[in-house]
Amino acid sequence: MNTLVRYDLHNDVATLRMDDGKANVMNIAMLTALNEALDRAERQAKVVVLYGREGSFSGGFDLSVFKRGGPDVQTMLEMGVRLCARLVHFPLPVIAACTGHAVALGAILLLSCDLRIGVDAGARFHINEVRIGMVLPRIAVEVCRRKLAPAQFHAATTLGIPLTPASALLAGFVDELVPAYAMKDAVQRHCMDLVQLNSASFAANKRRINAQWIEPMAIALEADIAEFKSFGIAVQGN
């Protein structure tokens, strides 16, 4: 049983606690665990909570996988972008309990959720790909463009400017800020609220609201996955 994501079902709420003991990096194991947990949640729950660990929501892709190279790189990248798409279109409300840093893919996953609660201190919101010589996946750009406030979108993505919790609230990374000790209660409050939503109505509304988004995201996803295949080849060729 995978311990990277702890799954708890209680009162129709599925809580997925990500905990790799460090930065909650998105490697194949973590992404697999998340997908399996989301599969269960889709069958069993009415609301999903994606919970970070103390100090970190997610640090993004596992950079050590890039360093090692090989076919895992392509697999990890593809799983990561597919997870973004999955969360964006998820038929149940997804609450993100952003307990700490949200960096790179971690920030995109956060943005992909329906309701985001962040800690009011001790967290960095950083779309840092440009800072580490990487390029944002196209699907990540789509998510950012739609979820980040227009005024902050450009600097956050193009320049990779890190944001504090207060700035993150303005920028649309999070919907609400709470002190760390109050996160659990805030999550519970929102769960009790959202669990009352009619699931069919929620899913239909979300599809309609996301309608204009579906095609651009699908195109972006395809282009990203095609590009990742070429990474795999290039890396293997080294």
Add this chain to the structure above:
Amino acid sequence: MSDTVQVSIDEAVMTVAINRPEAKNAVNREVAEAISTAMKELDSNPTIRLAILTGTGGMFCSGMDLKAYLRGESPFIDGRGFGGLCSAPPQKPLIAAVEGFALAGGFELAIACDLIVAGDSARFGMPEVKVGLIAGAGGLLRTPRLIPQRVAMEMALTGEMISAARAYDLGLVNRVVASGGALNAALTLARVIAANGPLAIALSKKVISESQDWLSNEMFTRQEPLLQAIAKSKDAMEGATAFAEKRRPKWQGC
């Protein structure tokens, strides 16, 4: 003497940096004595206008060194209080440049200063209650005079930290800059202050700091001697003259 506190002077601005990053810049006897000595130097040296208090290694100060305290080292200096500063701040202005944590005694050092510049991931707090202690080095006394009482009460009773952004909104912090830039920003602020009349800045600090306790019907009377001192000073004359002559004043400090 080891370098647990680095003191440097550059163009009338003294920088006092706690340098025990391996101990999260905790205050032991040596640190308290070094700060005390620096404060004496600050006030007695006419070429120094003000000082900046900071910590090295991206951390301001995590408070009293508990291990040292248990060994019998007191970080309280006679007549000056915790860290050689908290009970008797200097006459001249002090700016705290805060990165990382300013907690417990570290928080109390920061608020014993006149101005605070913080990096945006800095955090401030009085966690003493979590270990059955109280913030007795000025935390409980100064905080409710600096920020709304109920917010001070929450900080003291919960022992929880607040962010630099919150501290700025509360007026506890004067400026928030990108993480890592607090010392530079403090230096910039210091140079603006250092360009002003030395007697004027010292007496302005004195009036602001002390007049909180002056009654409304006597506050002008109590201010009068200080006003007189300024009015009679050479620098007041020089300031006005320089203004009229459209040039920079040359201060003498008297």
